[in-house]
Amino acid sequence: MQESANKTPQREKRQVVLSVRDVTVGFGSNIVLDNLNLDIYRGEILGFVGASGTGKSVLMRTVLRLLPRRSGKIEILGTDYDSADDAQRMELDTRLGVLFQHGALFSSLTVKENIQLPMREYLDLPQSLMDELAYLKIEMVGLAPDAADKYPSELSGGMIKRAALARALALDPDLVFLDEPTSGLDPIGAAEFDMLIARLRDTLGLTVYMVTHDLDSLFSVCDRIAVLGQKRVLVEGTLDDMFAFDDPWVQAYFRGKRARSVVTTEEDAAQLQKSD
Amino acid sequence: MASQQLPGGDGERLIARGDWRNHSVGKVLPTLVELEGAAGKGRVEIDVSAVQAIDTAGGWLIRKLITAKQAQGREVALVGAAANIDELIAVLPEKAPAPPASSGPGASLFERAFAPLGRMVSETAGDMVAAMHILGSAVRGAQMKLGRGGGVSPASVVNQIDHMGVRAVPIVALMSFLIGAIIAQQGAFQLRYFGAEIFVVDLVGILQLREVGVLLTAIMIAGRSGSAITAEIGSMKMREEIDALTVIGLNPVGVLIFPRLVALTIILPLLTIISNFAALYGAAVVTLTYSGITFDTFLSRLHEAIDHTSVASGMIKAPFMALAIGIVAAVEGMKVGGSAESLGQHVTASVVKSIFAVIVMDAFFAIFYSAIDF
Numbered sequence: 001m002q003e004s005a006n007k008t009p010q011r012e013k014r015q016v017v018l019s020v021r022d023v024t025v026g027f028g029s030n031i032v033l034d035n036l037n038l039d040i041y042r043g044e045i046l047g048f049v050g051a052s053g054t055g056k057s058v059l060m061r062t063v064l065r066l067l068p069r070r071s072g073k074i075e076i077l078g079t080d081y082d083s084a085d086d087a088q089r090m091e092l093d094t095r096l097g098v099l100f101q102h103g104a105l106f107s108s109l110t111v112k113e114n115i116q117l118p119m120r121e122y123l124d125l126p127q128s129l130m131d132e133l134a135y136l137k138i139e140m141v142g143l144a145p146d147a148a149d150k151y152p153s154e155l156s157g158g159m160i161k162r163a164a165l166a167r168a169l170a171l172d173p174d175l176v177f178l179d180e181p182t183s184g185l186d187p188i189g190a191a192e193f194d195m196l197i198a199r200l201r202d203t204l205g206l207t208v209y210m211v212t213h214d215l216d217s218l219f220s221v222c223d224r225i226a227v228l229g230q231k232r233v234l235v236e237g238t239l240d241d242m243f244a245f246d247d248p249w250v251q252a253y254f255r256g257k258r259a260r261s262v263v264t265t266e267e268d269a270a271q272l273q274k275s276d
Numbered sequence: 277m278a279s280q281q282l283p284g285g286d287g288e289r290l291i292a293r294g295d296w297r298n299h300s301v302g303k304v305l306p307t308l309v310e311l312e313g314a315a316g317k318g319r320v321e322i323d324v325s326a327v328q329a330i331d332t333a334g335g336w337l338i339r340k341l342i343t344a345k346q347a348q349g350r351e352v353a354l355v356g357a358a359a360n361i362d363e364l365i366a367v368l369p370e371k372a373p374a375p376p377a378s379s380g381p382g383a384s385l386f387e388r389a390f391a392p393l394g395r396m397v398s399e400t401a402g403d404m405v406a407a408m409h410i411l412g413s414a415v416r417g418a419q420m421k422l423g424r425g426g427g428v429s430p431a432s433v434v435n436q437i438d439h440m441g442v443r444a445v446p447i448v449a450l451m452s453f454l455i456g457a458i459i460a461q462q463g464a465f466q467l468r469y470f471g472a473e474i475f476v477v478d479l480v481g482i483l484q485l486r487e488v489g490v491l492l493t494a495i496m497i498a499g500r501s502g503s504a505i506t507a508e509i510g511s512m513k514m515r516e517e518i519d520a521l522t523v524i525g526l527n528p529v530g531v532l533i534f535p536r537l538v539a540l541t542i543i544l545p546l547l548t549i550i551s552n553f554a555a556l557y558g559a560a561v562v563t564l565t566y567s568g569i570t571f572d573t574f575l576s577r578l579h580e581a582i583d584h585t586s587v588a589s590g591m592i593k594a595p596f597m598a599l600a601i602g603i604v605a606a607v608e609g610m611k612v613g614g615s616a617e618s619l620g621q622h623v624t625a626s627v628v629k630s631i632f633a634v635i636v637m638d639a640f641f642a643i644f645y646s647a648i649d650f
Contacts, residue, residue: 094299108617124302125333132372133298133333139369140332153614172298172331203364204331 014041016075017175017207018063023072025055025062032058034231035072040175045201045208047218050228051249056211057101059228060177063209064098077174094122097168101179103160105152111138111163112148118170137166140200142192157184161193169200175207182214190214194221215258227253287318287350290341293326296334308337312344320345325356335364343370406607411599413529414537432535433542440501440536441543447500448493448547449554455492456484456555460562473567477574478581480559485586489552490544491638494597497544498630502605505536506626509609510619518610529606537602544598545591552590589650593641597634604630 018040025033032055040046050056061067063074065081073080079092105114115134119125125133138148141162152160161181168176181197182190194214198221200206212218218225219239226236227250235245242254290311294300322338324330338354342365345352354365383391463476509532512518521528556578563569569577608626612619644650 107615119298123298123333125298126302126305129305129333133336135372136332136336136368151615169332172333199367203360203367205360 014043016040017042017077018209019073019075020059020063021073021075023059023062023074024070025058025067026070031231033062036232038226038233038236040207040209042174042207043201043205044223045197045210045221047222047225048209048211048228049213049218049225049253054228055231056228057179060179060209060211064096064177090122094118094171095174097171097173097176099161099164099168099176099178099181101183103152103164105160105164105167107152110149110151111143111155111166114152114163114167115170118167122171134166134170137169138163140169141166141196158186158189161185165193165196172204174205175209178208178210178212180211180213182212182217187216190216191220197221287320288316289321289323291323291326292338294328296327296330296337298331298333301333301337304337308341312341315348316350319351319353321353321355323356324354324361325358327361330361330364332364332368335361335368339365339368339370403607406610407603410529410533410603410606410610413527414534429535433538436535436539437543440497440504440539441547444497444500444543444547445550448496448551451492451496452484452489452551452554453558455488456480456558457562459483459488459555460559461566464563464567468567474569474573474577476563476567477559477569477577480556481578481582482586484555484559485552485582485590487590487638487642489555490548490590490593490597491634493548493551494544494594494601494634495631497540497547497598498601498605498634499627501540502601502630503623503627505533505602505605506609506612506623507619509533509606510612510622513610513612514614514619533602533606536606537599540598540602541595544601545594548591548594552587585650589641589645593638597637600633600637601630604633 016039018038020036020038022035022037023033024031024035036059038059048056048059058067062069063076076092077095079088081089081092084092105111106117109117112131112134115137116130119130119133123130135145135148138145143159143162143166147155147159147163152163155163161184165178165181168178178197182193185193194217197206197208197210201208210217210222212222224236224238225242227234227242227245227247229247229249234247235241235250239254242250245251292304296304322341324338327334342352342354354362357365460476460480463479464473467473467476467479509518512532518528518532521531560569560571560574563574564571605626608622608629612622
């Protein structure tokens, strides 16, 4: 954040982890995304915002190949899934982690078994080490060890989010998709979650694609913000770019009462003044 | 992973190189276990400058090695670590977060032998209470407050009749046609030895009207609609929809289960009638084909063989069986917990238990009828 001003020229040199080119998605006669372009660079946390119903989830699901697209090209970690062979596809699958909005934990498995499922599928490790790694992930996401043997139906909403993040991180992926990770968490828990994501980015070199409406997250951990609107990415860039962008929705979003209260309570206040 | 003596002989240097990510760390595990156990003196340097890539799994193994060496009372230093490796290892805890200790000593043999039996008995008792609760609340109606009437909507009952009754007609008719035909064929072939082929009409008529018609229809409905009721109510329970109804002030049993019970008790007798007609038609076709008994002869023989008690004794059973199916399905639906697995278990249990209940009920009716000479 602090060096956001001089980050922009460097951006071109950085490695593109996810590249979305001219992607069009629609259902029937309703076009949701029209020739959308987006790049995510290695090691950054991209915050993705947009009004409800603009297709944030549709874009994420399209990138994850859960929805078909009409046209366009998506490259993840330099590989185009459509033209990749089986070995490349498997490699790609192990390098993506997804935190779904409602967790999507397998309800008939315990938290530990949920985390170990991708490990069992892809890694050749002894059970004892997998147990240790599972407990490590459980601790990393801030859950108590006794949550490991609980079933998802016995967890609270915030614990489900954390357990789902632990499963998303099970294979130490390069690119993590987070769908509203802090929604439903208390402010302290949400701030911890943000710090956790930032720390994982620093230590593991994670790249994070985060769909969020949490202004705290946007202001505190996101390196870059992209706004979805009018069926394409309206604007992407730093917080300064958001403040400078002339669009009623973007202005209302980043200069609204809620945004202002967040900004003025944090060290970003200086930034707001700078952009004013 | 390699080990070499430090110059000066006051310790050793462990060198890690290559890819230390989760898909490849499995290879160094045996070496690591050996190194962790190996005794030695002096300081230990772990050189990670040649590590190309690392993740939590690799970081954790190095962290464990450091802990193991420190436990031997030796000084450990991590050398040549890039900033990210340093930070990664620093954030990892010294030992794995302990799994919670299993609570208490294991159960004794006596407990292990009889606990499941006791659980089964108390569950059965609980099921009976739940069944009575459902029957009672269903009669009580949709509203929980006094003075607001029963509140059962006819639309919902009609809708259930359409789902569970009208759409089941083709399959029930086809099944009964075949069953009637099979009974007639087997009966005709056996009775032919005694020259009593014409009595196959008595056999089919009495068997179908008194027992088989209602029994098979009830089993078909238990499999078709009982499972659907359990699945519907169970998934509503999972998504807290049942709780939402309660909070709004409606009685979930009255709103959801009562219309289904009413619909079941209406459709099962009607489907039994269809089943009886289809089975007798199937028997008539088969006896015409195999034994040359014309439809006219079949009907006049049937008229002599059966009377209204044959029809009534079968039909009386239908509403009771319908209630049993509905209540068992509803009880199982209300027992569904939070997981998809539990939904599957309870749907299975619902079908098995309701078919069992139907057959047991049929047996008791048979004993009862013979006792009163009906």
